[in-house]
Amino acid sequence: MIGMIMGGLLSCNDSVLSIKVHERKSTPTEMWVANIRATNAQDTSGMGITFSEEDAEDVDQPHNNPLVFQIRVADCDMTRILVDTGSSVDLIFKEALEKMNLHDIEMKPSLIPLTVFAGDTITSIGTIKLPVYVGRVTKIVKFTVVDRPAIYNIILGTPWLHLMKAVTSTYQQCLKFPNQSGTFKVRSNQRISRSCFIIEHKLRNAPRTLLCATISRKGVPACDIVGPELPGNSSRADQPLRDLIVQVNINPNHSDRCVGIGADLKESIKTEFIEFLKQNISSFAWSTSDIPDINSAICSHELNVDPTFRPIKQKRQKLGAERAQTVNDEVERLTAADQITEVRYPDWLANPVVVKKKNGKWRVCVDFTNLNKACPKDCFPLPRIDQVVEATVGNELLSFIDAFSGYNQIFMHPDDKEKTAFITDR
Numbered sequence: 484m485i486g487m488i489m490g491g492l493l494s495c496n497d498s499v500l501s502i503k504v505h506e507r508k509s510t511p512t513e514m515w516v517a518n519i520r521a522t523n524a525q526d527t528s529g530m531g532i533t534f535s536e537e538d539a540e541d542v543d544q545p546h547n548n549p550l551v552f553q554i555r556v557a558d559c560d561m562t563r564i565l566v567d568t569g570s571s572v573d574l575i576f577k578e579a580l581e582k583m584n585l586h587d588i589e590m591k592p593s594l595i596p597l598t599v600f601a602g603d604t605i606t607s608i609g610t611i612k613l614p615v616y617v618g619r620v621t622k623i624v625k626f627t628v629v630d631r632p633a634i635y636n637i638i639l640g641t642p643w644l645h646l647m648k649a650v651t652s653t654y655q656q657c658l659k660f661p662n663q664s665g666t667f668k669v670r671s672n673q674r675i676s677r678s679c680f681i682i683e684h685k686l687r688n689a690p691r692t693l694l695c696a697t698i699s700r701k702g703v704p705a706c707d708i709v710g711p712e713l714p715g716n717s718s719r720a721d722q723p724l725r726d727l728i729v730q731v732n733i734n735p736n737h738s739d740r741c742v743g744i745g746a747d748l749k750e751s752i753k754t755e756f757i758e759f760l761k762q763n764i765s766s767f768a769w770s771t772s773d774i775p776d777i778n779s780a781i782c783s784h785e786l787n788v789d790p791t792f793r794p795i796k797q798k799r800q801k802l803g804a805e806r807a808q809t810v811n812d813e814v815e816r817l818t819a820a821d822q823i824t825e826v827r828y829p830d831w832l833a834n835p836v837v838v839k840k841k842n843g844k845w846r847v848c849v850d851f852t853n854l855n856k857a858c859p860k861d862c863f864p865l866p867r868i869d870q871v872v873e874a875t876v877g878n879e880l881l882s883f884i885d886a887f888s889g890y891n892q893i894f895m896h897p898d899d900k901e902k903t904a905f906i907t908d909r
Contacts, residue, residue: 532666538655543673550651550658551676552669555616556637559583562675563635566651566658570640572597575626577608579636588613590628594877597629605631606876615643618660618667622646634679733760740769752880770820779894786899792857794830797850799906806837807908809845814907829904849905 550566561579572595580590590609598604609628614621624643644651649660656671727746734740742760744753802810817823836848875881895903 532650532659532661534650534652534655534657534659538652538657538668542656546656546673548653548656548671548673548676549679550653550656550671551635551679552671553675554637557583557585557588557613561636562672563679564637564639565635565679566639566644566671568641568644568651570638571642572627573624573640573643574629574638575611575613576633576636577628577630578633580611580628585611585613593627595627596873596876597627605629615639617647617669618662619664620647620660620662620667634682731757733757733764737769740764740767748880779896782893783896784893784899785896786854786858786902788854788857788899788902789859794902795853796830796832797834797853797906800834802835802837802908806845809837810835810847810907811909813847814909826901826904829901831902831904833903833905835905835907849903851903854902 551562552564552566553560553562554564555561556564588611590611592609593607595607595610596604597607607627608630610625611628612623612625615624622643624639624646626637643649644658647660649658651658656673656676657668658671659666659668661667728743729746730741731744732738732741744756748756814823818825831854833850833852833854836850838846838848840846894900
């Protein structure tokens with residue numbers, strides 16, 4: 484279930500500064516409470532929207548059902564419409580929109596980042612304005628279109644609730660809003676609401692399940708259809724779940740030289756990618772010895788060590804048998820690849836540190852704490868990770884390249900090599 488959807492605010496731009504200005508325009512809580520007390524002290528003969536136990540009649544108790552309605556949108560009777568007070572936008576899912584066959588209304592392309600309760604961010608594909616008819620009241624609602632599998636066809640959030648001046652009650656399973664005749668009440672359909680839990684279960688256990696929109700044209704009753712149960716379609720419930728990434732061999736002479744390709748990519752794109760990788764197979768390094776060296780005259784790592792800082796030799800720290808063997812194996816591997824060399828009587832000396840990785844293997848590091856203190860801090864920080872992630876918004880494909888020990892191609896400057904010395908049991 485989606486408990487909260489943030490983003491796509493209609494009252495301000497999608498930036499931190501604009502949202503902060505929008506926040507400052509709100510009334511402080513203390514003033515709001517004072518206004519309520521002043522209003523209560525005045526004449527309250529005007530009609531208001533209230534809920535009572537009578538509104539809970541015919542509601543199956545106890546329950547924890549959300550508010551799910553059947554409402555006419557454009558020229559269609561839509562079921563599985565969730566009214567969510569935690570959503571800052573009105574959503575319609577692409578699959579439901581396509582089933583509505585609205586040829587005379589076009590969707591306006593728009594990329595809007597939306598964040599759900601778990602912190603995951605998804606991007607919309609556009610917006611569309613559709614009329615929504617409830618209780619003889621028609622409102623033109625601007626829907627944000629999302630192309631994702633969903634339990635519901637539409638999610639009506641706070642923008643629609645504010646347009647209708649509606650008040651919801653999940654306990655009474657209804658919502659009320661004022662109209663020309665007084666107060667109009669719309670009852671939530673508990674049966675449809677509970678059927679959504681079944682759809683959620685199928686969606687969770689079979690992510691590739693096709694959720695068909697529950698829609699009816701004029702005069703045709705609405706129905707609930709779940710993809711695997713469609714007539715003529717074979718059920719996918721018994722099929723194994725597909726991996727999101729498949730391993731493809733790009734070197735026939737070496738069966739272990741594989742790359743990961745997205746399983747959901749179109750076959751034409753997948754074939755083009757594989758052919759491109761095979762043509763450039765010499766660009767990949769499969770081991771440390773495959774990494775070519777870069778002439779130090781062209782590029783090298785240099786340490787800007789403060790000359791007034793006294794060199795420090797760390798006291799040797801003993802390692803356990805397993806960790807010591809791991810360090811020796813790593814030294815042998817790097818020595819054979821000409822990545823490191825033995826040095827005698829260095830001025831700087833550090834200890835190796837062995838830590839456990841998530842996959843259970845060991846990672847060998849070197850404690851350069853003292854050497855870092857002797858070097859001035861870089862005034863150019865690394866890019867902020869949120870800016871890097873946001874830069875990918877709007878792109879259809881994303882490529883991940885593992886630069887396997889690419890830093891080993893650039894050697895240390897000859898004058899700084901001995902400063903990186905570390906001690907082992909060899």
